[in-house]
Structure formats: structure tokens, C-alpha cells
Amino acid sequence: MKLDRRGFIGAGVATAATLSAPMVLAGGHKPNVVVIGGGAGGATAARYIAKDSEGAINVTLIEPTRTYYTCFFSNLYIGGFRDFASIGHTYGTLAAEYDINVVHDWAIGVDRDAKTVTLAGGAMVPYDALIISPGIDFVEGAVPGWSVETQNAMPHAYKAGSQTQLLKAQIESMPQGGTFAMVAPPNPFRCPPGPYERVSMVASLLQGSNPTAKILIVDPKEKFSKQSLFEEAWSKHYSGMIERVGPDFGGANVEVRPDAMEVVIDGEVEKVDVCNVIPAQKAGLIAEIAGVTEGNWAPVTAQEMRSKIDENIYVLGDASQQGDMPKSGFSANSQAKVCAMAVRAALTGSAAFPARFSNTCWSLLAADDGVKVGAQYEATPEKIARTSGFISNTGEDDALRAQTYQESVGWYEGITTDMFG
Template sequence: MSLSRRSILKGAAAGAVLTAAPMVMGANHGKPKVVVVGGGAGGATVARYLAKDSKGEIDVTLIEPTRTYYTCFFSNLYLGGFRTLDSIAHSYGKLASEYGINVVHDWAVGVDRDKKTVALAGGGAVPYDRLVLSPGIDFVDGAVPGWDIAAQNKMPHAYKAGSQTELLKAQVESMREGGVFVMVAPPNPYRCPPGPYERVSMVAHVLKAKNPKAKILIFDPKDKFSKQGLFQEGWEARYPGMVDWLDASFTGPLKEVRPDSMEVVVGGEVTKADVVNVIPAQKAGRIAELAGVTDEKGWAPVVPATMQSRMDENIHVLGDATNQGDMPKSGFSANSQAKVAANAIRGALTGSKVFPAKFSNTCWSLIDTDNGVKVGAAYEATPEKIAKTSGFISQTGEDAALRKQTYEESLGWYSGITADMFG
């Protein structure tokens, strides 16, 4: 709380010289105000649904620092050469022009829950009746000894899409012949459970063509991972001898990484690597912590039926940042939760009918060209948590036609969800 107050004070001082703030403050027509922080799968979706369904009855402000949003989902496909970076880039133009959303490109740096305002880095404070936080993830400080954000150019995380993904791609493509790619995989829970392993598949796909003697080592604190059987079957079949998955119960724990000498120390052994992709342990995006809605583990607990914070009924939290129960941290989940939250918020602010919460998720992963797999589930809101009710997963040994269809379906989904987010 003291942190957010300081931020607000700083913000107010700076606000006097910035033109953005008065415009933001001026968005008051006596209508209920919803402020959304974070323009990803959760935030963009909730903003769009609120604006669309309330038909002008609610003022919606979306605070998102970047003007171009690169989706984390499908960024692995860019690494593998299956997508261009441009094809995963989106702007907020339609949300502003077609939906009347007040899009503010700035950082939210504090929340005053008593005054119900959000402080901006560029100055000023935006008032809200309901606040939606959809800030994604941040990394836990010190989670990987030897690594911090200053080391991200030597050992990229590439777990927020954009320049980091470009960097990792360049490193993989210019790796010396027969070199070693090391992934330091994260502990649970983290964004996109199959993500690290899809990434390994995509890196292997590139190396198989350009650098077939190269090796990929995954140092993993977990003893199992999402779609494990499917990935391992795929690696064996498509990239034989290239990928070694090493879990900590076998190797001993990761002791440290040394960005200057490009070394990774696991158990008693020092591995010299050419490319190191460090995906640290994660927590809710910082603004959730600054707002005081996170728990001791760093995630924001929510009421499943409405996605309201358990700490503040005027704040809803969506997506990766939440501690909600059984749903994986995925763009699909955030999009699904956003619709539940939009319905609840609209009901609370305008008296519109509130329908029961329904959640679902599907995660597609690409193993190699035309070789897609998926896992998914349906969920319901119980008082304690978002609880899984049924699910499915691709099977090992599926024929090529089905895998190709699954991949094509994932392309369709990408078009669908990004249209659902950005209009």
C-alpha cells in the first residue's frame, strides 16, 4: 500500500507537465467507469466485451504500455520459422476507433484502493468504479541464481513476446555448428504449461535444418510436464538424438547460471552452452502486487464466479496473474475468464442480466511441420476454485492427417482469438 501511495504522489507531481493526464481525467460523463490494466488476452477481451455489450453505458479505459502487442501464443512458431513477427503483432486501433475504448499507452504504477484510482507512470490518476487487472506475469527475483533482468540479453527468457523472442531466434540461428542449446525450464505454476516444450520443438526444427549436430538440453525442476508423452514421442520421431530432457530428480538442482561465461551449473556439473534460454519462476505482473491483491505465493486469488479479487470486490483479476484453481495459465483461459468478468461487471454497474460462469481452455502446440497436438478442458465456478469438469488430450500415435488438421485448427484459433481480443 505504501508503495502505491508513493507512486501516486510521484505520478501527481509529474502529471502537471504531461498532456495525457487531463485527457484521461476528462473521460467523465457520469457513466460507470471501468479501467483495465494490461492489453493482452484477458485485458483486451474484457475491454472489448464491456464496450461492445454495454453499448456506451460504461466508460472503458484500457491502460497498456505498448502500442504494438506481440502475442506470446504463437511466438514459438515465429522462433521455428512458421510465422513472421508481423503476423503476431497487433495494435489497439480498432478498440479505440470502433469500440470507443479510451486506450492509454502508459504504465500503471500504483492503485489507490480507497480512492479507487490507478496511477500512471506518465502522470495523473485514472478513477474507476471497477478495476480489471490483467497484467500477465513477472519473474520471481533470484529464482535462477546468477540470472537477473540485466542478463536477459546474454541469456534471454523470451517469455514475453517481442524483442526477446527476436533475440533468441537470432541466437539459435547463428549458433556454432554442433553447439549446445540449454533451456532452464520453470517450476509450476507458470504461463503456458506446454510453452517451453513447444519452444524446444521449434528450436529443434530450426537446428535440424541448419545445424543438425547441435544438441538441446532441458534442465527442468519438474519431474513431469504438459503433453509430455506427445512431445517426447515427437522429439524421438522427428529429432532423434537431439533433445535431452533432464529433470532435477536425476541431475540434482540447478545451482546457478553464469551469463558471462555462458555456463549452467546443475548438480555438480558445469555445462558450457552456446545459447541459454532461462525461463525463471513466475508471479503475477507487478501491478497486482502493488495493488495488494496477491497472496504469499505472488498470485492474485479470485472468486471464480466473477473473477473478483478475494481482497477487493472492486477489483477483478484475469489470466496468468490469478490464483484461480484448475485452469492453466494460457491466453485461451484469460480470454475465457474475461468474458465471465465482463458479464459480472456489466451486471453490477448497469443491472444487465448476469449469466452463470462457464470457462474453457484449449492449448495447441506445434511439434514439427503439420504436426499439431492439443489439450483442453471445460471448467465451472465453485465457491473454492475454478474446477475442471471434463477434458481431452491428443493421443500418441495419431495419424498425419489428424495432426495436420490439428495444426490448421490452431491457425484458425489464432485468427479467432485475436479477432475476439482486438476486434
């Protein structure tokens, strides 16, 4: 059935392409699109370009991991609401059904003049258009005392995978009545409600196995996403368990000592049992190596997600600096579809429609207690600009919250199918 549908769609696209004088095909070779990063931005872009161009474009997807674990819903694994395998995805369908050349390697260099990507294994991959969707890396020295070398003592668990498993295991072996600390990041960062959903999930986990345990959030921000919803849920479900130290009380002045398992807040030493450090973030390293970043992020046009520094490069998702959209998997997926259309139009002359963007972020507060926030956006000459939005209300009834959670489960199936086929 899938093949029938693709055949039908493809026929329409092929007609449009032949009518409108493809640029690169006329130049004598089939255009190559290389996508770095197989997450919500990169996998979606690769799949849409391959699907909609029906063989007119060679698509190569470079992703180091063979099984990709989604950051979204990784908190639900920590809380015990998903098993780890359920957030893992492989690239077999993209390779077999969409003819995408999936390369499991690290991209370590980009030659923008020669238009090639260098892989850690030594290969050079030529491109006509390059899509960079590497997610985030951490700003060095952002939390004094912490570095990626100490990430096993104090996990970030903000790139899903073994770090997430490690953090969950550490929480599960905390002593009774012990302390879980989180050092929350400054804006902007991946998944604005993520740290606070994580706190909710850690609380849910501890409530069952370690009800006298404490959770300490050290936060450099005055405010955070869905704050009233989280705070309502914390007092309703986890009364007395969670304490948050904001900037008024030194939350922005924090140092960690991984060897001693200490967190120093404004000079006060706190001994903790588990410490989840989520440092300040920047675009994934390859964006910086490619030279398309300014400051910590890669500026792009709103209409096409095209780099403002190199017209042959597009940057998607968390790594991009696009305007008002939050850094989320939903946003990256939304941006990828706009980018895929723009890339096809540039390389094959296919139809280009106006850019459209949307985002919704669901968060789980406790069992069957889900909330959401969403917005729509438009492309302006300056940026992707928010046009409208909504947020769940405090005090909603149980049936609605249970439904919102069920909706998020349905969304997870939807977006992962949209990414991985």
C-alpha cells in the same frame, strides 16, 4: 456489417439495462472501468464491456506497448512457421470502433481507497471497477545467477517481443554443433506446454541449419504437460538431438553464469552457446503493487473473477489464482468474458448468467504435426474446478495432426479477432 451486428446486440442490452435499475448510473455519473493490461484477458474484457454496454460504461485500457506481440504462437515464430509481424497486434480497432480509451503507458500505482490508478506519465485515472490483467513477472533469484539485468545474455523470451527476436537471432548464429540450453520453470507458470513446444520449434529450426546442434533442457519438474506427445515427437522428428535433465539428475539444482555462458547443473559446469532461462513466475508487478496478491498470485472468486481482497478489483489470466485452469491465453480470454459480464451486471444491472470456462492449448511439434489438450471448468464456491477434458493421442496419423495444426491457425485468427476486434 460489423456495425449492424453491434447495433442489433446493443439494442437488446440497452433494454435489459434500463429495466433493471443500474446502480452507478443512479448515482449520477457514467461508470468507469479501467483495465490494466492489453493481452488476452485485458483486451478481451475491455472489448466485451464496451461492445455489450453500448456506451453505458466508459472503458479505459492501459497497455504500455503500441504493438502487442502474443506469447501464443511466438514459438512458431522461433521455429520459422510465422513471421514476427503476424503475431503483432495494435489497438486501433478497439479505440476507433469500440470507443475504448486506449492509453499507452505503465500503470505504476493503485489507490484502492480513492479508486484511482496512477500512470508513469503522472496521470490519475479514476475507476468504479478495476480489471488487472498484467500477465506474469519473474520471481527474483529463482535461478541463481540470472536476473532481468542479464536477460539479453540469457533471454527468457517468455513475454513476447524483442526478447523473442533476440532468442531466435541467438539460435540462428549458434556455431555448428553448438548447444542450446533451456532452464525450464517450476509450476505454476504461463503456458504449461510452452517450454516444450519451444524446444520442438528450436529443434525444427536447428535441424535445417545446424543439424549436429544439441538441445539441453534443465527441468525442476518430474513431469510436464503433454509429455508423452512431446517425447514421441522428439524421438520421431529430432532423434538424438534433445536431452532433458529432470530433478532426479539435478534439474532442480541449477545456476547460470551469463558472462561465461555456463550452466551449472548439480555442481557440473556445462558450457553452452545459447541459454533460454525461463524463471519461476508470479503475478505481474502491478497486482502486487495494488495489494491484491497473496504469495505469488492474486486470489479471485470463481463466479466473477473478483479479487478476494478488494471487491472493486477483478484479476484475470496468468496473474490470477483461480483454481484448476492453466495459465494460458485461451483461459484468460474465457475468464475475461465471465468478468465482463459480472462487471456490467454490477455497474449497469445488466443480466448475469452463470460463469462458464474452457481452455484448449494447441502445440506444434514439427511441420504439420499439431496436438492439443483441452478442458472445461465450472465455478464452485472454492475455485474454478475442472469438469471434463481431452488430450491428443500418441500415434495419431499425419492427416489428423495436420488438421490439428490447421485448427490451431484458425484458432489464432479467432482469438486475436476476439481480443482486438
